[in-house]
Amino acid sequence: MSITxxxxxxxxxxxxxxxxxxxxxxxxxxxxxxxxxxxxxxPHSFGVLPLVCGTMWIVLGSVLFAVPIGLLVAVYLSExxxxxxxxxxxxxxxxxxGIPTVVYGYFALTFITxxxxxxxxxxxxxxxxxxxxxxxxxxxPMIASLCDDAFSAVPGSIKQGGYALGANTFEVIKDILIPAxxxxxxxxxxxxxxxxxxxxxxxxxxxxxxxxxxxxPFVSIQTMTSFIVQVTxxxxxxxxxxxLSSFAVGTLLFLMTLVMNIIGNQWVFKxxxxxx
Amino acid sequence: MKKTDDSxxxxxxxxxxxxxxxxxxxxxxxxxxxxxxxFYRLCQSTIILxxxxxxxxxxxxxxxxxxxxxxxxxxxxxxxxxxxxxxKAAIAGSMWVLFLTASFAIPLGVSAAIFLEEYAPKSKxxxxxxxxxxxxxxxxxxxxxxxGLTVFVRYLNFERSLLAGSLTLALLVLPIIIISxxxxxxxxxxxxxxxxxALGARKWQVVFLQVLxxxxxxxxxxxxxxxxxxxxxxxxxxxxGALSFVAFTPGSIWDEFTxxxxxxxxxxxxxxxxxxxxxxxAIIVLLVLLFAMNFLAIYLRQKYQRYKL
Numbered sequence: 001m002s003i004t005x006x007x008x009x010x011x012x013x014x015x016x017x018x019x020x021x022x023x024x025x026x027x028x029x030x031x032x033x034x035x036x037x038x039x040x041x042x043p044h045s046f047g048v049l050p051l052v053c054g055t056m057w058i059v060l061g062s063v064l065f066a067v068p069i070g071l072l073v074a075v076y077l078s079e080x081x082x083x084x085x086x087x088x089x090x091x092x093x094x095x096x097x098g099i100p101t102v103v104y105g106y107f108a109l110t111f112i113t114x115x116x117x118x119x120x121x122x123x124x125x126x127x128x129x130x131x132x133x134x135x136x137x138x139x140x141p142m143i144a145s146l147c148d149d150a151f152s153a154v155p156g157s158i159k160q161g162g163y164a165l166g167a168n169t170f171e172v173i174k175d176i177l178i179p180a181x182x183x184x185x186x187x188x189x190x191x192x193x194x195x196x197x198x199x200x201x202x203x204x205x206x207x208x209x210x211x212x213x214x215x216x217p218f219v220s221i222q223t224m225t226s227f228i229v230q231v232t233x234x235x236x237x238x239x240x241x242x243x244l245s246s247f248a249v250g251t252l253l254f255l256m257t258l259v260m261n262i263i264g265n266q267w268v269f270k271x272x273x274x275x276x
Numbered sequence: 277m278k279k280t281d282d283s284x285x286x287x288x289x290x291x292x293x294x295x296x297x298x299x300x301x302x303x304x305x306x307x308x309x310x311x312x313x314x315f316y317r318l319c320q321s322t323i324i325l326x327x328x329x330x331x332x333x334x335x336x337x338x339x340x341x342x343x344x345x346x347x348x349x350x351x352x353x354x355x356x357x358x359x360x361x362x363x364k365a366a367i368a369g370s371m372w373v374l375f376l377t378a379s380f381a382i383p384l385g386v387s388a389a390i391f392l393e394e395y396a397p398k399s400k401x402x403x404x405x406x407x408x409x410x411x412x413x414x415x416x417x418x419x420x421x422x423x424g425l426t427v428f429v430r431y432l433n434f435e436r437s438l439l440a441g442s443l444t445l446a447l448l449v450l451p452i453i454i455i456s457x458x459x460x461x462x463x464x465x466x467x468x469x470x471x472x473x474a475l476g477a478r479k480w481q482v483v484f485l486q487v488l489x490x491x492x493x494x495x496x497x498x499x500x501x502x503x504x505x506x507x508x509x510x511x512x513x514x515x516x517g518a519l520s521f522v523a524f525t526p527g528s529i530w531d532e533f534t535x536x537x538x539x540x541x542x543x544x545x546x547x548x549x550x551x552x553x554x555x556x557x558a559i560i561v562l563l564v565l566l567f568a569m570n571f572l573a574i575y576l577r578q579k580y581q582r583y584k585l
Contacts, residue, residue, distance in 0.1 A: 007447055008408055011419065014426045069322050076319035089323065091574050096330055098501070098570050100508025102537045103337070103559050106544045110552050111336050137329055144326075170312040191414065198416025200511035201537075205544055225418050225511070232425070232515045250422045254415065261414040265407070 018247035054221035061132025070143030097141035105205030108134035126208025150184035187267035194260035341556025376442035385453030421515025456498025493580030
């Protein structure tokens with residue numbers, strides 16, 4: 001038990017210390033609000049917004065893809081599927097969830113991107129959209145199973161009350177099931193966002209390594225996570241500014257996911273129904 | 277809630293005798309039935325879409341990689357030439373990491389879960405630890421990599437060894453093992469404990485001779501799933517500096533190493549198609565390993581699902 005506390009303390013102290021070293025050289029304001037990120041090639045510039053922008057493209061795309069589909073899959077599982085069908089589908093979802101992210105990265109690079117280029121040849125080989133879709137596929141099982149848990153926690157009597165009044169299945173889902181579970185659906189979304197922010201290998205492989213502020217999802221971008229991979233793969237000397245910058249980005253990443261996780265877990269707790 | 281009221285009034289209106297109203301309502305009835313059907317089809321097609329994605333994913337990998345699977349692929353080290361490249365070092369590395377991570381994380385995680393469930397007093401402090409574990413479980417894996425890099429690689433001077441990599445991964449899976457073991461222990465009915473106490477058992481006898489055996493299948497399932505997560509993990513190992521070009525099998529925990537996912541990443545990020553196919557072949561090996569572990573976990577759970585709340 002104390003190991004987990006030690007880990008937490010280690011995370012905070014280490015990230016804090018290395019980031020402190022970094023912020024001795026680069027001001028916090030210019031880090032958080034700077035719009036130019038070029039830590040490896042002089043002239044150095046450490047504005048993190050392009051990386052945040054890249055991460056946001058991935059988050060936005062993957063959530064738009066995965067939340068509606070995940071929700072419908074969960075509705076199907078809990079309201080329509082027979083027990084037998086469910087006993088086959090649930091393990092399939094778990095298999096999808098257990099596939100390592102580097103495999104999804106490979107899939108994006110060698111299948112989704114060529115597919116997109118086949119539709120529109122103008123698209124760059126590394127692009128945010130392909131990364132977003134594959135991260136969406138990745139977080140889909142997570143959203144589906146969280147929503148399915150939420151639906152199965154709704155007492156059957158409320159639904160039966162709806163049916164007794166003559167509502168059909170769609171109306172029961174729309175007017176009873178979804179309103180009753182909306183905070184947990186929200187929580188699932190927030191936790192999925194947190195997963196998408198922290199996702200590393202799939203976006204490193206699929207979305208490229210060009211940090212830029214862009215409104216076009218079909219060009220190469222760089223996320224916070226893939227920047228950390230880039231720096232640590234490139235043997236940046238320990239203590240150098242490039243090395244330290246990866247800790248500053250890591251700290252930002254940690255804080256963002258921490259806030260998301262706290263909000264998400266709070267919502268799950270708040271929704272009175274017992275948490276599984 | 278307003279919407280609910282609308283649809284409920286419409287349902288009540290159905291009972292009126294007014295001819296006009298019933299015509300309107302029968303139209304509405306048709307519409308309601310239509311939406312009901314439409315929504316059902318929509319749900320059905322999303323689940324089919326999800327299945328298609330899975331099938332395409334696996335088919336795509338099998339088609340690209342299957343022809344590269346040969347005995348040589350398992351017995352050769354990686355190489356600059358695609359024809360001679362193999363995954364001997366990666367498999368050996370993955371096995372080492374699997375074994376080491378499991379032996380660090382499982383005892384710690386399971387005992388932490390037993391402590392939290394059976395011994396820890398109900399205090400604010402314990403509650404805080406519990407929230408803390410939940411947050412650690414949601415922390416991005418690459419942040420664990422940064423922690424491992426500073427603590428194990430630099431402060432403790434383990435270099436880029438198997439030990440540093442496995443310790444980092446052990447930290448990563450520890451919260452997951454704790455949470456799933458806690459779930460398993462929680463699911464053991466109180467009556468079992470009470471019966472043991474009634475027979476005069478001591479606390480440790482209740483915990484270790486009654487609760488633990490009953491919770492074991494659940495704990496095993498969680499442990500298998502978290503360890504299988506560890507062997508699929510790439511990012512933290514890249515951060516601590518596991519190599520991608522290793523032409524030897526590690527002989528001790530101090531040796532440098534590579535693992536399957538890193539080998540896959542390395543091959544997939546090369547521009548040549550042959551290396552992409554090699555990556556696919558390595559993915560097949562990795563997935564077979566992971567699916568086998570997953571099936572074992574699902575089998576254990578379904579066979580021993582006796583104490584479910």
